[in-house]
Amino acid sequence: MVAARQQQRRWYGVPVLLALYLGYVGLGAGVLQALERPAEMQVAQHLLQEHWKLLANYTCLQGPALQRLFQGIIQAYKSGITLQGNTTSLGRWDFSGSFFFSISAITTIGYGNLSPSTAAGRIFCIVFALFGIPLNLVLLNEIGQLMLLGVQHCAHRLEELFHWQKKASLLIKTCALVTGLLLFLLLPPLLFSEKEGWSYEEGFYYSFITLSTIGFGDYVIGMNPDRTYPGWYKNIISLWIPFGMAWLALVIKLCINFLESSSDICQCKKKSTEMVEDLMDGSKTNITGLHNLEICNHKDTKAKGLDESHSYPAPKEAQ
């Protein structure tokens, strides 16, 4: 009977969730439209004025020739080539560029400022990503594990040292969250504003968009031809990306646990452990390796005998 009720609740949950999901996306759409449209109008106006001004100044410029020029420029832009200055400048597909591209493919960030234009390149990209993405997930899982273990160790140490009880775990978790926030989201923009010339807000936006693997590609580090970057810069970024992604994945998992726990009113133990098992079930619902984190955290914390009432994945296990 309990099973039937649970089944019922599950079936009921999906339409509600769907409505919530669509509503949320619609809300975002409305707000973004309101924010972005005026600015876009301005740019379009400006460009058209330029266009007409140019045509007016040089009356011999004929429509078709100009259109062809535009097409050519657009085509070149899409291939990642800027037509300014001397076009004999360094290409984008040098080794470091290709390396960065590989990273953006298997982390699923996918900036797109550089993308394969040959058919062979595209096919290779598919195959490369097909095996690379799981590899990346496994690596992120390992990093996440290490971080989590580090936090738990600290919590234990503090408990032993100061004989605190449950307070210690909350404190440590908040500390870890704040440290991660500083290290991965709040401090890097300072570095970016110095090296890339972005504003702080742009740097923060870039950091979040990268670490969440959305990766628009409007801001990409190290792509400004007018700037010189020190050798350690790209190396630091290569460290920041995987660690930051693992940290953000942990944070998002926390949010998910919160969401899932608040959507279940019935607190009976069987339901909660079943739900936890569902979460641990290895369903890949997020490219950033959430599922692996869930499985392994669950198994590891049990195996290592850290009888965790304060580990990220399962707040309900404490019951």
Add this chain to the structure above:
Amino acid sequence: EAMCSGKLQTGLLVAGYFIYLLVGAAVFQALERAAEKQEKMAAAQMKEAFLQNFTHLTVAEMEQFMKNLTEAIQNGVYPVGNESQIEDSNWDFSDSFFFAGTVVSTIGYGTLRPKTAGGQIFCVFFALFGIPLNIVFLHRVGKMLSLLCKKLGKFLYEKGMRKKRIKSLTLLFFLVTGILVFLCLPSLFFQMTEGWSYSEGIYFAFITLSTIGFGDYVIGKQPGRNYFSYYRMLVAIWILFGLAWIALLFNL
């Protein structure tokens, strides 16, 4: 000793990861560099040809013009065609909806993106809550699909098949039907609506469903094509179920 082998495993993993990246980088470089060189030469020639035809344009003016043009293109404004295009915005509601969807699913094509500071900050917080929501949603849809799968398994079990065989059969079934429904058929569809080749369609489908989302191919952005009114919505539904299918595959 278990700890030791664990550390070794981690070390191997990290090394393997880096080697994988290096190999990929080398191959991409080998494949793409030649094509890029050709594009550059073509672009330079085009510039030359243009300058030759309009000799009274100085190089400096030309550079300035190119710069303005490139900036406009980066902002998503394509100055091809006549000025009635100023009425079409990139940010009408269906575009914004599609954009919000790509943020929340972390695909992030990038062809459309917020330029104002307010839009960018909103985007960050929107994603911060939207991504977990998306994950939970996909999780549920995946579970729903997997229940279907279990029913199929049960049906086969009652017909007398062994459990192991059922498991591999259902996995195979979902894999094959998924590939057909989410990769092969949509590519045919895109061939019709976007004018891409079949392999380009597959590439687009894969890059989208894996949430990489380069943005080199995006639906509904070909100039001069007419898209029927619910096109984008249809594609959004495809993306949603395709992502859920991938979630299901990992669940099996």
